[in-house]
Amino acid sequence: MIRDNLTMLTDFYEITMANGFLEQGVGEKEAVFDMFFRNIPDGGGFAIMAGVAQLVDYLKNLKFTDNDIEYLRNKNLFSEKFLEYLRTFKFSCDVWALEEGTPMFPGEPIVTVKGPAIQAQFVETMVLVTINHQSLIATKSNRIARAAEGRTVAEFGSRRAQSYxxxxxxxxxxxxGGAHGTACTISEQLFGIQTYGTMAHSWVQMFNDEYSAFKAYAETYPDSCLVLVDTYNVLKSGVPNAIKVAKEVLEPMGKRLKGIRLDSGDIAYLSKKARKMLDQAGLKDCIIMASNSLDEYIIRDLMLQNAKIDAFGVxxxxxxxxxxxxxxxxxxLVAVEENGELAPRIKISENIEKVTTPGFKSLYRFYDKDTNxxxxxxxxLHGETIDENAPYTIFHPVYNWKKTKLTNFYVKPLLKKIFDKGVCIYEEKSLDEIRDYCLKEVSTLWEEVLRFENPHTYYVDLSKDLWNLKSQLLDKYTY
Amino acid sequence: MIRDNLTMLTDFYEITMANGFLEQGVGEKEAVFDMFFRNIPDGGGFAIMAGVAQLVDYLKNLKFTDNDIEYLRNKNLFSEKFLEYLRTFKFSCDVWALEEGTPMFPGEPIVTVKGPAIQAQFVETMVLVTINHQSLIATKSNRIARAAEGRTVAEFGSRRAQSYxxxxxxxxxxxxGGAHGTACTISEQLFGIQTYGTMAHSWVQMFNDEYSAFKAYAETYPDSCLVLVDTYNVLKSGVPNAIKVAKEVLEPMGKRLKGIRLDSGDIAYLSKKARKMLDQAGLKDCIIMASNSLDEYIIRDLMLQNAKIDAFGVxxxxxxxxxxxxxxxxxxLVAVEENGELAPRIKISENIEKVTTPGFKSLYRFYDKDTNxxxxxxxxLHGETIDENAPYTIFHPVYNWKKTKLTNFYVKPLLKKIFDKGVCIYEEKSLDEIRDYCLKEVSTLWEEVLRFENPHTYYVDLSKDLWNLKSQLLDKYTY
Known part of the structure; x- marks a missing residue:
């Protein structure tokens, strides 16, 4: 799968609509679209924003090649005027997005695109697939890392990923989201993520016996010797052979056995037995890694059972x-130009949760001044400001009588502008900076929000002006 | 995500093992690896092979660039001899795979790679991610297409896919697997898959009212006018406006309304009501498409409720x-060279299902001569032949007393050679040929195997010689 850009990774209706907007003379109308989500995966208390850097790449490289235009011409659906528009297409929207690593909640605008309707509409599919995928995985990884309580979590899933x-x-x-590294080599090459990886069962099977296999590995990698001990029998063969290699091969070279890996069987039981055997052999510094169908639930259970695991391959x-x-x-779509002004738009639905919040908007987070x-x-509404020196009363958007008066706070605007009239103004950060920011921001959440089961619902409220606007539009469109 | 090849999409341990095999002088030993799976997704009765064409692409393009080698050098783990080996790397293995579209079952070799251990090992990650992903989706799609009983199934999921x-x-x-088309434009461009797509809610919201939006669409696309009717209210507004456009805009042009799409609410109820309204307006040819969180279970339920749906967007x-x-x-790993001959290898496990079937193997399917x-x-074992003119007794690999004598059959070898000593001999087929083959082969399965719940377990047995070999190795390695 070689490719030079992803412009044509788009739902076909984005193209039929784009041509239609142009034909109908509404393509250049200013429009505002919001990306938001309605539910948090796994019933969690928050999600983690990720994928913005790849969204930026996409928007910077948005262009229709001659091949693309020829393919579209052959559909016999589109006007020559439209095909010419695509040929000279230049992205000119304003775009805002949450910073990668930001904890985020249902109903919040997490990406906002404002510009000519034809453009702001067109990017829908790639905005969604990019942010949906990485936010999904960052959110899951954060849960797993929290379950591991500081122990190393290595991402080991390439072979089971849904493609490349x-x-x-x-x-x-x-x-x-919090993993410490990966087995995926190209991800280290591209993003500088620490890779992990030593041997598969096939390494052990390639040699005449398990001891010879461990010995060969120790001789090749004396400084990073971690052996897989479950090819034949963990406690009768794997761990004894690992200890023998530590004593007979590594120690004479002045080296230590770095670790063993368990990949099957009852990990809780085996890790405790193996830990004892290693300790009794004077290998207290030898780590135990586990890697068999793990997730946050299994890891939490292993911790509760006091399993002796130092690192998880997930x-x-x-x-x-x-x-x-x-x-x-x-x-x-949340707003569209009417008579030279942005007019809010709402989407009504039988499903209450599918009703949208109209208008061009901003998003603020309140933090306690003392505790952060x-x-x-x-x-x-976009442009509303909040006075940090006066109390601010928030209220539940449905049960309005539920109010909270906030005092002693400071606020941060969460949506950062990343494109200004098509010009990229995104400030690239290193992946380590993003990860540090993520872990720091997660630490600002109440522990009741961090809980896996039935977490507290974090407050996401609407300002009085926005609430009034939404109520008016709901009245207008229902009958 | 621009890239020129995927050689470095590999678990890091493939590289540490490759270097180790070379260092230890076993890299050029002939080895045989099998890909197989243990469980069918959704508890189904069979899976569908897919992804072979992309695996072929990968193997043909396998090469390490100067950048790759420099990156690896900087890890300070690998010998210069190994880096030089990578610089001049040339894939020289034999590879067999099931044809795409073939129904397949747990425990069967579906890809076999035979060649120098260092190479056959290295390709593991990409073999798995490629075949795992596409087989997963082809298998699911086949279930959904079967639930739809011949009605159109359009794949609409790009925005929720796990990346590009x-x-x-x-x-x-x-x-x-059986879907009839997709909304993903680039997939039509690359593979010739029919695209579907007309409008989103935003199209409706862009205009002053729903009727104006439908009218604008009908004027732009008089030959393919399918409108989304749930932006405000399906029965009070959407369907009446669709009918009005059919009568007032399309019919005067000599055109017909092609369809309506329902995307929320109670689809069974709404589709029946909408069908009546359309029929009464003389629009019996107007199709109804549904698209809201569908899968094989929901589609089957909709069919049981006699919902009036002609096409599903999934x-x-x-x-x-x-x-x-x-x-x-x-x-x-199932075999490795020992003293110039291939010696079988087995992987034992506490988990019975994780025990592998050793040896370099072939796979045959028996068909009834009369009914196919x-x-x-x-x-x-590789090279065993089956006499189609004599009865053949198969037996259960665990409960050996369960025997079946097959008569009046013909057999097909299922593994096709696609690389011969590194030279690609894969015969490319069109996607339509692959899809036709898939649907034809699925139709050879008993309906008890096709069932969604508790399907009959299709027989996958071992030949007597292979069973004997496996038994011997099991005895040898357990104590």
């Missing part, structure tokens, strides 16, 4: 977010 | 195989 980018960018997103359940494999972000704890998020 | 290749190649795999639950999002294919029904599959 899911492996490559999934490793990136997993790192942002595969398919992280790279596919197996227990909840869809991040359901949507991209909706995140107190609430507030969605406002 | 999952969208692009997922559309390909969905088509192989999104996130197809493109991620949401209910069972991992295809667990593995890649295991698939009777059983047989895994044999």
């Amino acid at each position: 980018d899911a492996a490559i960018l999934g490793a990136r997103a997993a790192y942002i 595969g398919e359940r992280l790279i596919t977010a197996k227990s909840s494999p869809v991040f359901g972000g949507v991209y909706k 704890a995140a107190l609430a998020d507030l969605v406002t | 290749d999952a969208a692009i190649l997922g559309a390909r795999a969905a088509y192989i 999104g996130e639950r197809l493109i991620t195989a949401k209910s069972s999002p991992v295809f667990g294919g593995v890649y295991k 029904a698939a009777l059983a599959d047989l895994v044999t």
Whole structure:
């Protein structure tokens, strides 16, 4: 799968609509679209934003090649005027997005695109697939890293990823969310994520016996010798052979056995037995890594059982977010130019949760001045400001009588402008900076929000002006 | 995500092992690896092979660039001899694979790679991610297409795919399994898969009212006018406006309304009501498309409720195989050169199902001569032949007393050679040929195997010689 850009990775209706907008003379009308999501994967208390750097790449490289235009011409659906428009297409929208690593909540604008309707509409598919995928994996990885309570988490899932980018960018997103590294080599090459990896069962099987295999590995990699001990029998063969190699091969060279890996069987039991055997052999510094169908639930159980594991290799359940494999972000029109002004738009639905919040908006997070704890998020009309020196009363958007008066706070605007009239003004950060920011921001959340089961619902309220606008439009469109 | 090849999409341990094999002088030993899987997603009765064409692309383009080698050199782990080996790397293995579209079962070799150990080992990650992903989606798509009983199934999931290749190649795999088309434009461009797509809610919201929006669309696309009717209210507004446009805009032009799409609410109820309204307006030829969180289970329920739906747009639950999002294919060493001959290898495990079937093997399918029904599959040692003119007794690999005598059959070898000593001999087929082959081969399966719930377990047996070999090795390695 070789390719030079992803402009044509788009739902076909984006193209039929684009041509239609142009034909109908509404293509250049200013429009505003919001990306937001309705539910948090795994019933969690928050999600993690990721994928913005790849969204920026896409928007910077947006162009229709001669091949693309020829393909579209052959559909016999589109006007020559439209094909000429595509040939000279130049992205000219304003774009805002949450910073990667930001904890985020349902109903919040997380990406906003404002510009000519034809353009702001067209980018929908790529905005969604990019942010949905990486946010899904970053969110899952953060849960797994929290379950591991500081122990090393290595992303091991490439072989079970939903194709190539899911492996490559999934490793990136997993790192942002809190994983410490990956087995995916190209992800280290592209993003500088630490790789992990020593041997498969086939290494052990290639040699005449397990001891010869471990010995060969120790001789090749005396400084990073971690051996897989479950090819034949963990306690009768694997661990004794690992100890023998530590004593007979590594120690004479002045080297230490770095670790063993368990990949099957009862990990809790085996790790405790193996730990004892290693300790009794004077190998207290030898780590135990485990890697068999792990996720945050299994890891938490292993910790509760006092399993002796120093590092977790997490595969398919992280790279596919197996227990909840869809991040359901949507991209909706919220305002469109009418008589030279932006007029808000709403989408009504039988499903209450599918009703959108209209208008061009901003998003603020309130933090406690003393503790830096995140107190609430507030969605406002664009341009509303918040006075940090006066109390601010927030209220529940449905049960309005539920009010909270916030005092002693400071606020941060969360949406950062990344394109200004098509010009990229995104400030690139290193993946380590993004990861540090993520972990720091997660630490500002109450522990009740961090809980895996039935987490507290974090406040995401609307400003009075935005709430009034939404109420008016709801009245107008329902009958 | 621009890239020129995927050689470095590999688990890091493939590289540490490759260097180790070379250092230890075993890199050029002949080795045989099998890909196989242990469980069928969604508890189904069979899976569908897909992804071979992309595996071929990968193997043909396998090469290490100067950048790759420099990156590896900087790890300070690998010998210069190894880096030089990579610089002049030339793939020289034999490779066999099932044809794309073939129904396949747990425990069968579906890809076999035979060649220098260092090479046959190295390709593991890409063999697995390629075949695992597309087989997952083709298998899911086949279930959904069967639930739809001949009605159109369009793959609509790009925005919820697990990144870009999952969208692009997922559309390909969905088509192989039985979907009729996709919304993913680049997949039509690359693979010729029919695209579908007309309008989003935003099209409706861009105009002053719903009727104006439908009218504008009908004027732009009089030959393919399918309108989305749930932006405000399906029965009070959407369907009446669609009918009005059919009468007032399309019919005066001599055109017909092609269809309406329902995307929310109670689809069974709404489709029946809408069908009546359309029929009464003389629009019996206007199709009804539905698209809201569909999968094989919901579609089957809609059919049972006699919903009036002609076409299904299936999104996130197809493109991620949401209910069972991992295809667990593995890649295991089954034989390695010893004293100039291939010696079989086995992997023992506490988990019975994780024990491998040793040896370089072939795979045959038995068909009934009269009905062409698939009777059983047989895994044999490589080179075993089956006499089609004599009865053949198969037996259960665990409960040996369970025997079946097959008569009046013919057999097909299922593994096709696609690389011969590194030279690609894969015969490329069009996607339509692959899809036709898939649907034809699925039709050879008993309906008890096709069932969604508790399907009959299709026979996959071992030949007597292979069973004997496996038994001997099991005895040898357990104590």
